[in-house]
Amino acid sequence: MTTVGEIARFLESIAPLAYQEDYDNAGLLTGAPEKQVSAVLVCLDATEAVIDEAIERGCNLVVTHHPILFKAIKKLTGATHVERALIKAIKNDVAIYVIHTNLDNVYYNGVNQQIADKLGLQDTRILQPSAALFSLVVTLPASQRENLCTQLTTLGAEAGTISPVQLPEATQQAFVQITFKVPGGLKHAVLEALRQNNALEIADYSLHLLDHKDVTVGAGMIGYLPTPITGQTFLQMVKDSMAAPCVRYTAIPDKPIQKVAFCGGSGSFLLPEAIRQGADVFLSSDFKYHQFFDATDQVFIADIGHFESEQYTTPLLADLLSKKFTNFAVHCVKTITNPVNYFF
Ligand SMILES: [Zn+2]
Structure with a gap:
């Protein structure tokens, strides 16, 4: 049998907790490390509906990308969706393990490597190395x-x-x-x-x-398409390969696209770095109105939505876990947790 703690140690060998950002809360949120694991459910967001799915599918460990809990809470009355999910998890003996910005920040097997693979990018490296x-x-x-x-x-x-x-x-x-x-x-x-x-x-x-010697840890990535393509073709390619229902973008540039900066999740803080490194396009999510202005004539922005940019993290984690451990089932979540809908 495998314990929650053993799974945590394996995940932390891929993405050490020390690599998470200051504001983050990765690691074990609920449950005891010595608890034996029946089956694992992997997801992006451990919402109440996901905890229900875990219970239904006999999973007593939920491995999630986003922590539902960022700050200390002083009450646990079920007043908010976060509290309700936590109460349900604890009552039903479901452990919640978070692998968040520590997974964003690793070069190998991280969130951004998945995007690079989907887009067929080559010669990738970390956009903003942090492990100096x-x-x-x-x-x-x-x-x-x-x-x-x-x-x-x-x-x-x-x-x-x-x-x-x-x-x-x-x-x-x-x-x-x-x-x-x-x-x-x-x-x-x-x-x-x-x-x-x-x-x-x-x-x-x-x-x-x-x-800045250690370039295997840090935020975002930058790489190259095998051949230059038009902005229009790039948008279509991103839409198809990232299963994004819509893409928000700045004016399509005249010059072709080949050097691609990208970051899964809210990567707009890397916009100045993408510009500084001369990327043709910066693909990420959660850009603000004024950042679209900031990019004018400097870099082409493509925003595919937070959930869309990170959705392949779920099969990535499920794959890593099921290759390492064979004595329990690892499931990808069926519940769609994207809180954003698009009306066309
Ligand atoms: Zn995210």
């Missing part, structure tokens, strides 16, 4: 040196030079400055550990970017 290497310099009393080093190296940081410093305001105590190398994916965990540790008397710390 940082240098962290911490100043603290010399007596606390080992304590700090143990803590940060346990998290994955690498301790470097240690040098004595003279602080003008502290004549009684000897202080040292310690330099650590911190991989981008661990940045938040390391800073959090510094901020929350009251036992250490940290006088000062600073973080500097060292380089």
